[in-house]
Amino acid sequence: MSYFRVSEACNGCLACVQNCPALALDARDEGDRRTLLHNMARCARCGTCWRVCPQHAVEFQHILASSWDEVVVLPLVRCEVCGEPLHTAKMPAGLEPRLAELAPPLCDHHRAARQAAQLRLPAGGAS
Amino acid sequence: MIVGDLKPLDELAASIVGFARVLVLGCGGCVTVCRAGGDAEAHDVARELAHPRWFPRSEPPLFEVRTIERQCENDLLRAFLPLPEGTQAILSLACGAGVQIVADVFEPLPVLPALSTTFMGGSDEPGVWREKCKGCGDCLLASTGGVCPIALCAKSLLNGPCGGSHDGHCELGPDIPCAWVRVYRRLEAQGRLELLDEVRGTRDWRKAGYRGPRRRSRTGVALR
Numbered sequence: 001m002s003y004f005r006v007s008e009a010c011n012g013c014l015a016c017v018q019n020c021p022a023l024a025l026d027a028r029d030e031g032d033r034r035t036l037l038h039n040m041a042r043c044a045r046c047g048t049c050w051r052v053c054p055q056h057a058v059e060f061q062h063i064l065a066s067s068w069d070e071v072v073v074l075p076l077v078r079c080e081v082c083g084e085p086l087h088t089a090k091m092p093a094g095l096e097p098r099l100a101e102l103a104p105p106l107c108d109h110h111r112a113a114r115q116a117a118q119l120r121l122p123a124g125g126a127s
Numbered sequence: 128m129i130v131g132d133l134k135p136l137d138e139l140a141a142s143i144v145g146f147a148r149v150l151v152l153g154c155g156g157c158v159t160v161c162r163a164g165g166d167a168e169a170h171d172v173a174r175e176l177a178h179p180r181w182f183p184r185s186e187p188p189l190f191e192v193r194t195i196e197r198q199c200e201n202d203l204l205r206a207f208l209p210l211p212e213g214t215q216a217i218l219s220l221a222c223g224a225g226v227q228i229v230a231d232v233f234e235p236l237p238v239l240p241a242l243s244t245t246f247m248g249g250s251d252e253p254g255v256w257r258e259k260c261k262g263c264g265d266c267l268l269a270s271t272g273g274v275c276p277i278a279l280c281a282k283s284l285l286n287g288p289c290g291g292s293h294d295g296h297c298e299l300g301p302d303i304p305c306a307w308v309r310v311y312r313r314l315e316a317q318g319r320l321e322l323l324d325e326v327r328g329t330r331d332w333r334k335a336g337y338r339g340p341r342r343r344s345r346t347g348v349a350l351r
Contacts, residue, residue: 019347045196047203051348064196064207 003066004038004049009057012036016049016058025049079107128157128249129222130256131164131242139172139218140181142239146188146216151176151241152208152229153194154221161256164220164242166194172220172241188215198225204232247278264334264341270322272313279306285327 004025012034017025024042028035043063050060075089084107092102106114143149151173159165173190181187191211197203198221216237219226223244230238246258261278267285268275277283281299287307291298295308314320334341 047196047200048348050206051202061207 001067002038003040003063004043005059005062006036006053006057007059009055010036010053011055011057013054015052015054019048019052021046021048077105079110080105081110082107128160128247128256129224129244130161130246130248130258131158131222131244133163133168133172133220133242134240136172136175136181139239139241140176143176143188143216143218144182144185146237147186148211148213148215149188149190150211150214150217151190151192152198152217152219152221153192154198154219154225155194155196156199156221156225158220158222158242159194161250162254164222166192169194169220172218199228201228201232204229208232210236261335263332264336265331267327270325271310272317272319272322274306274309274313276306276310279304279309285330 012027014027014036017027017036022042022044024039024044026037026039028037045063047060050058077086077089078084079086086105086107092099096102103111104114151169153159153166153169154164155166158168162168169192173192177187177190179187191214193208193211195204195208198219210233214236216239217229217233218239218241219229220241221229222242223240226238226240230236247260247262248256248258250256258278260275261283263277267277276285276287280287281297281303282289284307287310288305289307292305292308295305297303297305311320311323314322
């Protein structure tokens with residue numbers, strides 16, 4: 001989905017293409033079709049396209065607001081007690097050779113609780 | 128880019144005392160890149176100022192945070208920055224140019240600066256910005272090896288170095304390189320020391336803004 005969007009009012013006059021200072025807009029004429037092209041990597045988000053469009057067809061708000069693209073999805077390890085997200089499953093893989101043993105998947109709170117439980121003296125052990 | 132510094136929080140709090148609803152407005156331009164006034168800093172400021180310790184005699188204001196691509200363009204603000212309902216003041220994290228445009232657009236709403244605009248500069252190393260340009264309107268970098276004596280010499284000397292230059296440093300301190308020594312070294316490396324033979328005469332400082340605020344217009348940029 002392109003962040004550069006135009007409304008139905010666009011008549012393909014190419015004022016935006018001709019005035020874009022970042023050369024982020026182009027058009028392709030093939031057969032009986034004209035296609036308007038936008039390159040987000042080049043776009044300086046300067047708003048010139050929006051200013052010069054005689055049809056007021058450029059919907060610049062989409063470039064300003066944008067949205068989030070999913071870049072990568074990785075398996076996640078959570079605290080085995082409360083479910084708090086800790087790290088991705090891939091992260092410890094690179095650390096294994098440098099660690100004697102991997103810590104159990106616990107958040108700070110439950111790691112402290114487990115350590116305290118391990119240190120606690122057996123009932124009746126103190127006199 | 129334009130570099131700015133966030134004002135102390137007590138100064139910011141004092142500037143918004145008495146307003147019940149304040150819009151904290153970040154700028155997505157230069158001050159985002161120099162980590163002074165972008166969306167992250169706008170949220171930080173709103174969160175910090177919401178603490179009652181800054182407002183011993185009244186309730187802290189209710190804050191809303193918005194950030195727009197650039198605050199320094201009138202039509203962009205008018206078209207794409209609807210004010211949250213009930214806004215009584217705007218705390219702008221833009222440079223001085225942005226603050227003034229915002230104040231023009233939303234007049235008579237009080238617009239308060241959250242930054243002190245400091246200089247036009249660049250980043251020599253990650254996280255460090257240094258002043259590079261005074262916007263003098265008559266660039267002489269072509270004859271000074273790409274080192275600006277107007278911005279980098281404390282006296283903005285057109286011919287240098289002066290008698291205060293010592294071991295490559297300015298008399299102001301060992302942490303300030305002498306701009307004219309840098310000019311000399313650069314031109315020496317380029318084999319163009321003859322450029323220093325010319326003595327520069329008196330300069331027309333009107334181009335630097337001393338004849339009043341400067342204005343430029345470019346043809347072909349249609350107005351909506």
